[in-house]
Amino acid sequence: MDYQTYQLGDFKLVSGETLPNAFIAYKTIGDPSRPAIIYPSWFSGAISDNEWLVGEDKTLSPRRYFIIIPAMFGNGQSSSPSNTPRRPFPAVTIRDNVAAQHRLVTQHLGVRHARCVLGWSMGACQAYQWVTQFPGFADCAVPFCGAARTSVHNQVFLEGAKSALLAAKGASAAGLKAFGRVYAGWGFSQAFYRQRVYETALRYRSLEDFMQGFWEKWALSKDPENLLLMLAAWQAADCSDQEPYNKDFELAMRSIKARMLVLPGREDLYFTPEDSEYEVQCMSEGVGKCIPFPSIWGHWAGGPGLNPEDLEWLDNKLRVFLEDETTSMSQVSVTK
């Protein structure tokens, strides 16, 4: 097992319910004396599914940073329906996830300040949650292909995916395969399919081969109840749904102090660039910057390193931003 777990005990959730004997899985990479980077996992992703962006040749180098990868509740490594007998498994929000991560980071790892919180997709939602729930904890954040609040259309996409998962709850392979096929049209853009990039870049022989070899294989490797737990958190994600914002989304955005580099996928069909641009527009002057991935890989532009060009683009954006950040923010930290 290439990760550790931290016992949270009986963990009180936002809903008022308790997750008994809760635990959070995590992995750290690098020297704890370096500036901390918090890099939460994404919908369905394991801890190892974040490592494509970490390495000695990358911006997120263990020689420069102390990289902490916490796993979401429901990912199968942290407390999840698949590793916990309790039924019904209580609903868990993004806020619950970040509260647990904050305990892990501060109480267990002894980190009192982070250089950056970043993540892809639901990882990006958690980055937004971090900077609104614990203002001042991180100098900056880089949410890529994600959102501060799940848009209505995104919720609708998830309704379709959820329907297939509900059919899969009795351990039906057909339901999970349906989930994979429903997801397939959303994950990559129209142009990605138009140009048959699944053949040229990903080396699938045909569309059906891609459906089976990529999408169904991904879906069949997952536990439907785990996915449903994370999906509900995704649908409900809204970092303004907490004190002191009380669902005033514009106030939440305006209150962000961490410097934000927001990177949507230009052709992302559910976390759209329009939504990201609105988030940055709402931020205070000079706080945020929005730059879309110049990619036809849709949501997967920010995904687990499938496209070398997108990975290089992201890595460069991170490098420039974090180096700039190092200069400007270390002074800020000194004066705190």
Next chain:
Amino acid sequence: MDYQTYQLGDFKLVSGETLPNAFIAYKTIGDPSRPAIIYPSWFSGAISDNEWLVGEDKTLSPRRYFIIIPAMFGNGQSSSPSNTPRRPFPAVTIRDNVAAQHRLVTQHLGVRHARCVLGWSMGACQAYQWVTQFPGFADCAVPFCGAARTSVHNQVFLEGAKSALLAAKGASAAGLKAFGRVYAGWGFSQAFYRQRVYETALRYRSLEDFMQGFWEKWALSKDPENLLLMLAAWQAADCSDQEPYNKDFELAMRSIKARMLVLPGREDLYFTPEDSEYEVQCMSEGVGKCIPFPSIWGHWAGGPGLNPEDLEWLDNKLRVFLEDETTSMSQVSVTK
């Protein structure tokens, strides 16, 4: 019953199979001596679901035109799994549909020339099929929110919808509801949901109310096997997949002689404006024109009259085009 049927006998399909005792349902509106308009039905649509665009106050007025609305195989009115005992029901293509419509129009209704073929969505696919399968039969065509060939991404969207339908084949309401919810994210655009038009214009109380009252209600009113038959025809749609084009798509587009007004939805997520623009680019000089609906109603911009603004826009575009057509094409007809 507000429509008639025409017996096709044992109808030979492109696949080589025969549809025994086949029949095609249709309705005509207006005087048969007027110029004919052929207006095929769409995926899941009944004949009456086309009538929103017809009326004495509209461009498609029965005082000016002889309007023929033929129903697709599988729509539940023409030969369909729901009204035919034969199993398995043989696969039927767009080309089969248009061949049957041609027999209805020429042999039964005695129409030898049409002013225009038009349609929404799969109706648009049939309009493309008409002008390539029977060149010269129609002066012009207006495919709106459809395509001459189903794009790969569109096929992928349908894979998800199909998965839900396959789960519904045992008459499971859950499967049909899942089909409706999968469709929901595709039918309208991100901006439609962002601006909550389902509340302001369509008067649903909430997103869940819209999911149930619009999407699930629509899905539950259909027969899953009928939908699967039409869906397969949709996925395979390609008007270049016939003699003399033999899958040379650019040749098929270049060969079109009918004047074409191609109207995609600007925010249509599966019949995208990019694909429509490419079709028109491939046509010979002066043959085609592409104008996107300036609408956030996504695919439903061209849909059954839900949005009065889109309906007015479409009706005006049709009026200008058909009046222009009347002048220029009647002369062409004379010289033929």
